Amino acid sequence: xxxxxxxxxxxxxxxxxxxxxxxxxxxxxxxxxxxxxxxxxxxxxxxxxxxxxxxxxxxxxxxxxxxxxxxxxxxxxxxxxxxxxxxxxxxxxxxxxxxxxxxxxxxxxxxxxxxxxxxxxxxxxxxxxxxxxxxxxxxxxxxxxxxxxxxxxxxxxxxxxxxxxxxx
Numbered sequence: 001x002x003x004x005x006x007x008x009x010x011x012x013x014x015x016x017x018x019x020x021x022x023x024x025x026x027x028x029x030x031x032x033x034x035x036x037x038x039x040x041x042x043x044x045x046x047x048x049x050x051x052x053x054x055x056x057x058x059x060x061x062x063x064x065x066x067x068x069x070x071x072x073x074x075x076x077x078x079x080x081x082x083x084x085x086x087x088x089x090x091x092x093x094x095x096x097x098x099x100x101x102x103x104x105x106x107x108x109x110x111x112x113x114x115x116x117x118x119x120x121x122x123x124x125x126x127x128x129x130x131x132x133x134x135x136x137x138x139x140x141x142x143x144x145x146x147x148x149x150x151x152x153x154x155x156x157x158x159x160x161x162x163x164x165x166x167x168x
Contacts, residue, residue, distance in 0.1 A: 015062035048084025
């Protein structure tokens with residue numbers, strides 16, 4: 001019996017480490033085949049995330065130990081642990097939700113627990129690259145607008161001088 005307890009303690013410690021090293025944890029109820037799970041693992045690794053089938057009682061204890069909150073977990077659950085890009089990870093699992101391959105249970109982001117719908121909201125966000133491009137555009141826009149205004153005024157002045165020259 002002591003061996004079983006030591007195995008469970010190791011799993012609990014692993015869950016704690018995963019939670020502490022992740023920017024987001026998405027708890028989902030998945031209905032995937034072995035091939036789909038393998039493909040999902042591959043996609044998640046590309047964005048710095050991984051997926052684990054969870055033992056509900058141990059995951060509840062890990063959440064309580066790390067966050068101080070209790071979760072009531074039921075049924076077979078998979079935990080997606082995002083350590084790099086939270087948005088890309090959410091987009092990957094949202095594709096499966098749209099195909100009715102999984103459903104959202106909880107989202108743990110920045111130490112706060114939300115319902116699963118938060119994952120869908122995160123998936124709707126633009127990627128980091130797109131947001132950076134928008135920021136650069138917004139920062140650059142005033143100078144571009146000023147340059148265009150100055151060019152237009154100079155062009156108008158030149159047209160006026162040219163019209164004046166033609167009249168004389």
